Amino acid sequence: DTAVSQTPKYLVTQMGNDKSIKCEQNLGHDTMYWYKQDSKKFLKIMFSYNNKELIINETVPNRFSPKSPDKAHLNLHINSLELGDSAVYFCASSQLRPGGNEKLFFGSGTQLSVL
Amino acid sequence: DAKTTQPTSMDCAEGRAANLPCNHSTISGNEYVYWYRQIHSQGPQYIIHGLKNNETNEMASLIITEDRKSSTLILPHATLRDTAVYYCIATTSGTYKYIFGTGTRLKVLA
Numbered sequence: 001d002t003a004v005s006q007t008p009k010y011l012v013t014q015m016g017n018d019k020s021i022k023c024e025q026n027l028g029h030d031t032m033y034w035y036k037q038d039s040k041k042f043l044k045i046m047f048s049y050n051n052k053e054l055i056i057n058e059t060v061p062n063r064f065s066p067k068s069p070d071k072a073h074l075n076l077h078i079n080s081l082e083l084g085d086s087a088v089y090f091c092a093s094s095q096l097r098p099g100g101n102e103k104l105f106f107g108s109g110t111q112l113s114v115l
Numbered sequence: 116d117a118k119t120t121q122p123t124s125m126d127c128a129e130g131r132a133a134n135l136p137c138n139h140s141t142i143s144g145n146e147y148v149y150w151y152r153q154i155h156s157q158g159p160q161y162i163i164h165g166l167k168n169n170e171t172n173e174m175a176s177l178i179i180t181e182d183r184k185s186s187t188l189i190l191p192h193a194t195l196r197d198t199a200v201y202y203c204i205a206t207t208s209g210t211y212k213y214i215f216g217t218g219t220r221l222k223v224l225a
Contacts, residue, residue: 004158031211041200043159043215055211090158096209104151104213106158 003027006091006107013081014115020077021110023091031055032074033092033104034066043090049074050096081114088112117142117205124220127197133190135219137203140184146205148179149213150188154199159215162188162201193223 004025013019025032034046048056052068063079078085091107120138127133139148149164163170163177165186170177176189190197202218 033211033213035215042217043153043202045212045214048211050211058212088156092158101164102208103149103161103164104159106160108158109156111156 004091004093004105004107006089006110008110009108010111010113012113012115015081015083017081018077018079019081019112020075021089021091021112023074023076023107025072025091025093025105027093027095027105028072029093029095029105030071031094031096032068032071033094034074034076035090035092035106037088037090037109039087047074047076078112081112083114086112086114117146119203119205119216121201121203121216121219123217124222126222126224127190127193129195129223129225130192133193133197133221133223135188135190135201135203135221136185137188138185139203139205142183142205143207145207147208148177148183148186149204149206150175150177151202151204151215152197152199153202153218154196159202193221195223195225197221198223 006023031050037043046060047066049068065077068074088109092104094102117139150162151159153159165177179186200218202215
């Protein structure tokens with residue numbers, strides 16, 4: 001069973017379109033994240049959700065709207081796609097634990113290409 | 116979160132130990148050191164973490180200096196499959212915000 005699964009794996013679309021990426025985790029974690037990895041391979045946090053509530057929003061344009069219908073799901077909707085949105089988007093989850101034992105588990109990524 | 120500094124790249128011969136350093140000279144007393152790696156374009160994978168004591172698990176060992184200003188990740192017998200980018204992160208518990216730097220690109224050579 002895949003712990004953190006994202007769909008689709010690849011997404012090719014035209015500028016100006018709206019698209020969504022879905023993420024699900026079956027680990028029972030209460031925190032989920034979206035990260036963006038650009039062409040220079042820099043991995044940057046976008047959003048963090050804890051128990052369906054937005055905790056971190058790293059000055060991401062409001063064309064990006066995350067939605068967490070429940071603790072196990074975190075989706076990312078992107079409006080009016082731009083060329084600069086081309087990147088790999090990773091979903092991750094973790095469980096808040098005492099003693100710093102908070103491992104991040106990542107999905108396999110969604111490669112978004114905007115033409 | 117403390118800033119971490121890692122070498123950009125390293126090579127290691129297959130079967131030898133790979134020692135990956137990380138500098139975190141501004142780390143505070145309640146910040147943990149985590150190591151992750153990213154193989155090719157897969158999602159990053161947790162390796163190990165520690166606070167002040169040295170740690171070992173089935174993947175690696177983590178050595179943290181007594182002053183906690185630096186640490187070393189040790190892969191005892193590197194294989195070709197260990198070729199990856201290795202990230203060192205210093206962060207507090209419950210941060211919700213794990214910041215990945217540029218990491219060290221480790222190449223294991225046959």
